Amino acid sequence: MATFEAQVEGLTSLSIDGSSAPTQTELTQFLTDGASEVINAMPRQLKLFCATEDTFTSTAVGSEAETLESSSLLSVTRSDGTIEQPCRKIPANLRGRASDSADMIAATTTDPVYYIYNGKVNALPASGSCKYLEVNNPAVAYGDSAVSNFPDEYEYLIPLYASVKSLQNAMASKAGNSDITTALTAINAEIDETLTIADSAATEIGLANAEADKATAEVTLANAEVDKMAAEVALANAEADKATTEVGLSNAEADKATAEVALSNTEVDKMAAEVILANAEVDLANAEVDKMAAEIALTNSTLDAALTSVGSSVDTATAAIATAAGRVNTAVALANTQFDSAVTANTAEDVELASSHVQAGQGFISEAQASVSEAQTYMSEVSARINQVNGEVQIAQGYIGTATGYGNTAQGFSATAQGYISTANGYAAVAKGFGGTAAGFAQTADKYAQTASGYMNTAQGYIATANGYGNVAQGFLGTANGYMSAAQGYVATANAYLQQIQTKIGIAQGYSNEVQSRLSVITTEYTWQEKQQAKLQVDYDKGIQILAKG
Numbered sequence: 119m120a121t122f123e124a125q126v127e128g129l130t131s132l133s134i135d136g137s138s139a140p141t142q143t144e145l146t147q148f149l150t151d152g153a154s155e156v157i158n159a160m161p162r163q164l165k166l167f168c169a170t171e172d173t174f175t176s177t178a179v180g181s182e183a184e185t186l187e188s189s190s191l192l193s194v195t196r197s198d199g200t201i202e203q204p205c206r207k208i209p210a211n212l213r214g215r216a217s218d219s220a221d222m223i224a225a226t227t228t229d230p231v232y233y234i235y236n237g238k239v240n241a242l243p244a245s246g247s248c249k250y251l252e253v254n255n256p257a258v259a260y261g262d263s264a265v266s267n268f269p270d271e272y273e274y275l276i277p278l279y280a281s282v283k284s285l286q287n288a289m290a291s292k293a294g295n296s297d298i299t300t301a302l303t304a305i306n307a308e309i310d311e312t313l314t315i316a317d318s319a320a321t322e323i324g325l326a327n328a329e330a331d332k333a334t335a336e337v338t339l340a341n342a343e344v345d346k347m348a349a350e351v352a353l354a355n356a357e358a359d360k361a362t363t364e365v366g367l368s369n370a371e372a373d374k375a376t377a378e379v380a381l382s383n384t385e386v387d388k389m390a391a392e393v394i395l396a397n398a399e400v401d402l403a404n405a406e407v408d409k410m411a412a413e414i415a416l417t418n419s420t421l422d423a424a425l426t427s428v429g430s431s432v433d434t435a436t437a438a439i440a441t442a443a444g445r446v447n448t449a450v451a452l453a454n455t456q457f458d459s460a461v462t463a464n465t466a467e468d469v470e471l472a473s474s475h476v477q478a479g480q481g482f483i484s485e486a487q488a489s490v491s492e493a494q495t496y497m498s499e500v501s502a503r504i505n506q507v508n509g510e511v512q513i514a515q516g517y518i519g520t521a522t523g524y525g526n527t528a529q530g531f532s533a534t535a536q537g538y539i540s541t542a543n544g545y546a547a548v549a550k551g552f553g554g555t556a557a558g559f560a561q562t563a564d565k566y567a568q569t570a571s572g573y574m575n576t577a578q579g580y581i582a583t584a585n586g587y588g589n590v591a592q593g594f595l596g597t598a599n600g601y602m603s604a605a606q607g608y609v610a611t612a613n614a615y616l617q618q619i620q621t622k623i624g625i626a627q628g629y630s631n632e633v634q635s636r637l638s639v640i641t642t643e644y645t646w647q648e649k650q651q652a653k654l655q656v657d658y659d660k661g662i663q664i665l666a667k668g
Contacts, residue, residue, distance in 0.1 A: 122149050122277050123260040129281040129654060130647070132288055134260070139291030140284050142260045148287075149258035152279030153265055156272060157190070157253055161668040165190060167269045169251040176230075176241040176248050179217045184239050190253035191239060196230035196246040203230050205248070210235040216242050272665050278658040285651035292640045301629040301636070308626040312619050319615035322608045329605035336598035343591035350584035357577035361570040368566035375559035382552035383467065389545035390464040393472060396538035400457045400479065403531035406524045407450045407486065413521035414443045414493070420514040431503055435496040442493035449486035453479040457535075469546040476539040483532045490525050494518075 123134055123145060136142055157168050169192050174184035176196060195202035208216055208223070210233045215221040225231040225242035232241040232250075241248045256265050258276060265273055418440060456479035463472035497518055 326608035333601035340594035354580035361573035364570035371563035378556035392542035399535035406528035410524035445489035453482035
């Protein structure tokens with residue numbers, strides 16, 4: 119027959135040796151325990167197969183000496199000298215009465231008793247030869263293939279019991295798998311290091327938070343300054359709005375002034391047109407004056423001959439006429455110059471200057487007319503003085519008449535020019551009116567602009583104050599940036615620690631994966647062993663039930 123070890127290995131698929139789970143020593147213990155449990159479950163008639171006979175000599179009460187090996191005592195006999203008398207069992211507390219011959223329950227040689235006291239068996243009366251059947255639990259080794267003093271039909275229950283216990287031992291041993299324990303220890307080591315690094319990271323983060331708190335305080339101060347700055351800017355905006363209103367009013371007045379200037383320019387253009395017409399008339403007058411001068415020159419040459427005969431008085435008159443003619447020429451030349459200047463001034467839109475040149479030109483024309491009149495006077499005097507040379511004088515008078523015609527024509531042209539100039543002066547006066555109105559509007563616009571400038575100066579003051587607050591805020595923000603830079607340094611260090619933590623966690627995860635892999639295998643084995651243990655337990659329980667029925 120196969121050894122109990124081989125039977126257990128066959129039932130459990132375990133390989134059992136001196137260092138396995140269970141070990142061979144543990145298997146021996148399981149087999150021995152199984153034998154004891156099976157025997158304990160046996161009915162009395164089956165326990166007889168497992169009992170052994172021992173002998174002792176009964177003693178007086180208090181001197182008990184036979185120590186029992188088990189609690190299963192099947193029977194006790196005492197020899198009366200002829201036969202083995204069966205002993206009846208009594209409670210140990212009646213042993214004194216049983217030893218008193220006068221007591222009604224006293225033991226006799228033919229009616230002996232036994233009791234168990236303090237783990238020892240004794241019979242009464244004392245000094246008798248006694249035998250007893252005791253079920254002694256056998257020691258069953260893993261290498262045995264049978265159990266002495268044990269019913270063969272129930273021997274299979276012993277390896278079944280040992281198989282159940284062996285599977286339980288194997289399942290329990292998986293909790294202490296050395297590879298898993300090593301991996302778990304490594305995980306713990308990595309996690310412990312991670313916790314240490316995490317403490318360092320937390321320290322750095324705490325320092326970063328402290329710097330961030332300082333930065334926050336600085337930013338709060340900066341915000342307060344910014345609020346002040348915003349208040350000043352609001353005041354500046356209010357002043358700027360007032361200035362904008364004033365500028366709008368100033369622009370409105372300037373637009374009115376522009377409109378008046380446009381009207382003035384229209385009048386100036388009309389005046390320029392009249393001056394051009396006057397210039398044309400003056401040019402015609404100049405032409406007539408030139409013709410007049412030519413006739414006078416002829417008169418002078420004719421009268422020169424007459425003067426020779428009239429003497430010094432005629433010479434004097436002639437000289438006066440020549441002087442008057444020179445004045446006429448000079449006045450006409452000056453008038454031409456003034457009218458040319460008036461045209462230039464009008465082109466430049468200087469109405470007042472053009473008007474002054476026209477008036478000056480008129481003055482020179484008047485002087486020329488006066489000189490002509492003066493010359494005519496001298497000529498009349500000469501005519502009176504030189505009747506004797508009437509023929510020559512009549513010729514000279516013809517010339518003078520022609521010159522006078524030319525002078526009259528020139529005066530007509532001059533009068534026409536004067537009309538044009540008067541009209542131009544009217545236009546100039548209207549233009550000056552528009553210019554005055556424009557100047558009034560311009561002055562009002564200037565007042566509005568000055569008021570706007572005042573508001574803007576006030577706004578500049580507010581802005582300067584706001585800039586001061588802004589500079590203070592910048593200072594606080596600069597300090598805050600310094601704190602934040604320090605905080606970033608701490609955060610960078612914390613990040614380095616966190617990267618180390620990630621590395622450690624990665625290593626721990628590797629060990630964890632190894633544990634999971636091994637646990638997966640162990641779990642599979644454990645599950646099978648658990649199921650197999652349950653099946654064997656059922657078989658064992660059925661066997662015990664059958665055994666108990668005897």
